[in-house]
Amino acid sequence: MRLSQIFLKTQKNFPSDEVALNAKLLEKAGFIYKNLSGVYSFLPLGWMVMQKIMKVVREEMQAIGAEEIMMPALVSKEIWQKTGRWDAEIGYEVLGKNEKNPEFILGWTHEEVITEIMTHYIDSYKDLPRALYQIQTKFRNEPRAKSGLIRGREFIMKDLYSFHKNKEDLLSYYEKVAQSYHKIFKRLGLNSIYTLASGGAFTTQATHEFQVVCPAGEDDIFVCESCNYAENKEVSNLREGSKCPKCGGKIKKEHAVEVGNIFPLETKYSKDFELKYKDEKGEYQYVLMGSYGIGIGRALGTIVELYNDEKGIIWPKEVAPAKVYLIAIDKNGDDLYEELKNKGIEVIYDDRDIGIGEKFYDADLIGLPYRLIVSPKTGDKIEFKKRNENNVNILEKEKVISLILENN
Amino acid sequence: MRLSQIFLKTQKNFPSDEVALNAKLLEKAGFIYKNLSGVYSFLPLGWMVMQKIMKVVREEMQAIGAEEIMMPALVSKEIWQKTGRWDAEIGYEVLGKNEKNPEFILGWTHEEVITEIMTHYIDSYKDLPRALYQIQTKFRNEPRAKSGLIRGREFIMKDLYSFHKNKEDLLSYYEKVAQSYHKIFKRLGLNSIYTLASGGAFTTQATHEFQVVCPAGEDDIFVCESCNYAENKEVSNLREGSKCPKCGGKIKKEHAVEVGNIFPLETKYSKDFELKYKDEKGEYQYVLMGSYGIGIGRALGTIVELYNDEKGIIWPKEVAPAKVYLIAIDKNGDDLYEELKNKGIEVIYDDRDIGIGEKFYDADLIGLPYRLIVSPKTGDKIEFKKRNENNVNILEKEKVISLILENN
Numbered sequence: 001m002r003l004s005q006i007f008l009k010t011q012k013n014f015p016s017d018e019v020a021l022n023a024k025l026l027e028k029a030g031f032i033y034k035n036l037s038g039v040y041s042f043l044p045l046g047w048m049v050m051q052k053i054m055k056v057v058r059e060e061m062q063a064i065g066a067e068e069i070m071m072p073a074l075v076s077k078e079i080w081q082k083t084g085r086w087d088a089e090i091g092y093e094v095l096g097k098n099e100k101n102p103e104f105i106l107g108w109t110h111e112e113v114i115t116e117i118m119t120h121y122i123d124s125y126k127d128l129p130r131a132l133y134q135i136q137t138k139f140r141n142e143p144r145a146k147s148g149l150i151r152g153r154e155f156i157m158k159d160l161y162s163f164h165k166n167k168e169d170l171l172s173y174y175e176k177v178a179q180s181y182h183k184i185f186k187r188l189g190l191n192s193i194y195t196l197a198s199g200g201a202f203t204t205q206a207t208h209e210f211q212v213v214c215p216a217g218e219d220d221i222f223v224c225e226s227c228n229y230a231e232n233k234e235v236s237n238l239r240e241g242s243k244c245p246k247c248g249g250k251i252k253k254e255h256a257v258e259v260g261n262i263f264p265l266e267t268k269y270s271k272d273f274e275l276k277y278k279d280e281k282g283e284y285q286y287v288l289m290g291s292y293g294i295g296i297g298r299a300l301g302t303i304v305e306l307y308n309d310e311k312g313i314i315w316p317k318e319v320a321p322a323k324v325y326l327i328a329i330d331k332n333g334d335d336l337y338e339e340l341k342n343k344g345i346e347v348i349y350d351d352r353d354i355g356i357g358e359k360f361y362d363a364d365l366i367g368l369p370y371r372l373i374v375s376p377k378t379g380d381k382i383e384f385k386k387r388n389e390n391n392v393n394i395l396e397k398e399k400v401i402s403l404i405l406e407n408n
Numbered sequence: 409m410r411l412s413q414i415f416l417k418t419q420k421n422f423p424s425d426e427v428a429l430n431a432k433l434l435e436k437a438g439f440i441y442k443n444l445s446g447v448y449s450f451l452p453l454g455w456m457v458m459q460k461i462m463k464v465v466r467e468e469m470q471a472i473g474a475e476e477i478m479m480p481a482l483v484s485k486e487i488w489q490k491t492g493r494w495d496a497e498i499g500y501e502v503l504g505k506n507e508k509n510p511e512f513i514l515g516w517t518h519e520e521v522i523t524e525i526m527t528h529y530i531d532s533y534k535d536l537p538r539a540l541y542q543i544q545t546k547f548r549n550e551p552r553a554k555s556g557l558i559r560g561r562e563f564i565m566k567d568l569y570s571f572h573k574n575k576e577d578l579l580s581y582y583e584k585v586a587q588s589y590h591k592i593f594k595r596l597g598l599n600s601i602y603t604l605a606s607g608g609a610f611t612t613q614a615t616h617e618f619q620v621v622c623p624a625g626e627d628d629i630f631v632c633e634s635c636n637y638a639e640n641k642e643v644s645n646l647r648e649g650s651k652c653p654k655c656g657g658k659i660k661k662e663h664a665v666e667v668g669n670i671f672p673l674e675t676k677y678s679k680d681f682e683l684k685y686k687d688e689k690g691e692y693q694y695v696l697m698g699s700y701g702i703g704i705g706r707a708l709g710t711i712v713e714l715y716n717d718e719k720g721i722i723w724p725k726e727v728a729p730a731k732v733y734l735i736a737i738d739k740n741g742d743d744l745y746e747e748l749k750n751k752g753i754e755v756i757y758d759d760r761d762i763g764i765g766e767k768f769y770d771a772d773l774i775g776l777p778y779r780l781i782v783s784p785k786t787g788d789k790i791e792f793k794k795r796n797e798n799n800v801n802i803l804e805k806e807k808v809i810s811l812i813l814e815n816n
Binding site: 005007036040041042047050067072073074095098100104106113120121127132136137139154 | 413414415417441443444447448449450451452454455458473475476477478479480481482484503504506507508509512514521524525528529535538540544545547561562
């Protein structure tokens with residue numbers, strides 16, 4: 001992409017009305033725009049990153065046999081009354097409930113919706129197991145949202161629901177999803193800690209969260225320094241310095257961000273909706289369910305909280321909007337730009353008619369993994385610098401290309 | 409894809425609570441599920457078609473230099489008051505306005521949002537022109553929605569906004585978008601008619617709609633039989649049998665579906681938000697704007713209204729969830745399935761443990777472009793049938809593959 005043609009304007013200063021580092025950096029670098037408190041627009045570079053994250057999520061969902069669907073955001077009052085959620089939820093958190101004659105709300109989770117759908121499609125044990133997910137915009141009324149993309153009024157989530165014949169099959173898939181989530185977060189550059197948590201509005205069972213230790217986190221978790229066993233403070237009797245119940249190691253308290261969560265719902269929703277299947281003996285049994293969420297925008301916010309320095313963002317490779325930031329000084333960079341593209345390397349070519357200082361500033365702020373410079377000084381060679389390292393090397397073109405491709 | 413692994417259940421009968429043919433067919437064939445009146449879920453096959461349509465739209469948007477962004481659905485009261493839309497709109501059509509203390513509504517169009525954003529990014533003539541689009545779920549309260557995907561309470565739209573220095577540049581881009589829209593609809597199998605229309609809530613200027621003649625259409629348009637010149641009834645003095653004002657041909661009245669619309673907004677929104685740029689002489693001028701919409705779900709509904717027979721849907725090639733429906737009778741079809749996939753041909757392999765009659769029924773109902781059968785009767789050859797033709801041919805494998813690839 002030629003930067004002269006991309007809609008991008010970086011800022012010289014942090015926005016004055018943001019507290020969260022992720023929002024400050026993403027706004028300064030031109031990735032997002034704040035429309036309202038907790039409500040953001042993704043500008044072209046920001047939307048590219050979101051699409052990269054969604055691509056990773058889709059690939060890993062496909063790998064565990066989950067199929068993509070799209071459910072409506074509008075959820076009827078009736079269906080929420082059926083599970084007791086209509087009365088249980090505090091009104092202002094749910095958009096739509098304060099309508100004069102509320103008929104539906106904007107669902108921020110879809111257990112009711114998917115369970116009702118499945119009553120029409122699951123008849124027999126032959127229809128199980130099944131796993132369906134969606135990537136959807138969700139809404140929650142957070143009047144004092146101030147964590148940037150980590151807690152918003154409007155946010156994009158991946159929610160997955162699974163359906164099983166028996167507890168064994170549910171728990172085996174639950175474990176599969178847990179592994180898939182660790183893989184997803186690893187690809188996104190996030191080290192996720194599997195944390196015991198409470199069921200909240202979803203279930204009375206124990207559930208699990210994927211927590212990422214990060215200064216911006218809103219959750220307190222107790223983590224074992226040796227084996228990574230972790231419990232959310234809400235459900236934990238552990239304290240800083242306690243002995244780990246698994247390995248006897250030392251427990252540490254951390255301020256963390258919940259980037260994913262998984263719930264073994266078992267028959268909670270199937271019972272509310274009479275979701276049953278006929279087993280091998282012809283007898284009707286309740287379907288067992290699990291539900292599993294990942295905050296896509298929240299993951300992006302968490303990545304930025306962790307990957308940055310005083311100059312700007314440092315994108316992990318898999319989610320960077322492009323791999324290479326190319327600057328040509330007193331020289332035409334078109335040939336190299338075309339060659340890199342032809343090799344399948346994503347490049348942002350800063351061909352704007354602005355000063356070199358500004359280009360260096362933006363290269364660091366935008367934070368692509370590799371910065372390449374060609375100039376009369378480099379001759380046939382290329383100046384190569386990684387965003388996360390300080391050393392600069394003048395290398396042969398072939399060497400540069402192979403370094404980028406190897407690390408892709 | 410192996411059908412035994414896809415979440416799909418077709419029905420024997422049309423749903424009893426649907427009037428619109430598109431909803432009847434799509435529900436019967438297992439592509440969508442009706443959650444509420446005017447509110448649908450896309451099941452895996454339906455979502456695949458939606459993604460194909462979005463792919464076409466994205467490709468053509470990129471071809472005219474438009475960049476993808478994502479704006480919020482939540483639109484503040486304040487911003488809608490600025491353009492007078494808050495008071496002009498009838499409350500019940502807009503979700504959120506009937507809240508006890510409405511702070512924002514769910515925007516079903518984003519002129520206000522994008523204009524406000526651009527006041528922060530457009531300073532100079534060097535920042536123009538610019539074109540930004542999004543593909544987003546939108547909401548409108550339609551208490552008696554009964555047209556299936558053609559008019560819903562919740563629907564996916566592509567909305568594009570462009571920004572220009574002067575009227576000449578705006579009109580030239582407007583024309584470019586019009587050509588792009590014709591191309592998009594053609595790729596989707598829709599013959600769109602460029603129709604003069606009123607500005608509605610957007611502008612007092614004349615605007616244009618892309619209308620597709622179809623029995624399910626809710627609009628009346630007057631079209632010339634010779635040159636395709638058309639006017640929406642709302643703005644037209646023409647009548648059935650009138651003389652075409654362009655070519656003198658005969659005017660015909662048609663019941664049509666509006667699948668797209670384009671608006672030369674000029675300075676309406678720039679004036680409300682003081683969106684100005686500094687021209688080459690250093691003087692401030694209002695930015696000129698255009699806005700352009702395509703209903704993604706509505707396009708899908710319209711395709712189904714036009715492409716079907718008594719047996720089911722007949723997907724146009726570019727939007728079919730796959731190209732080939734493969735059935736193996738008393739024979740293993742795995743090798744052919746793998747070979748087709750390796751050639752880059754998308755296949756649904758009906759490997760379900762059900763009767764052949766059911767497979768034939770579903771092949772027609774689901775409506776992929778090509779049905780292939782292998783059996784002891786066909787030997788090394790393959791039975792080849794197009795969904796939109798009745799003749800069946802037994803052909804060599806190489807011939808079948810080349811026929812499919814040629815028509816891809």
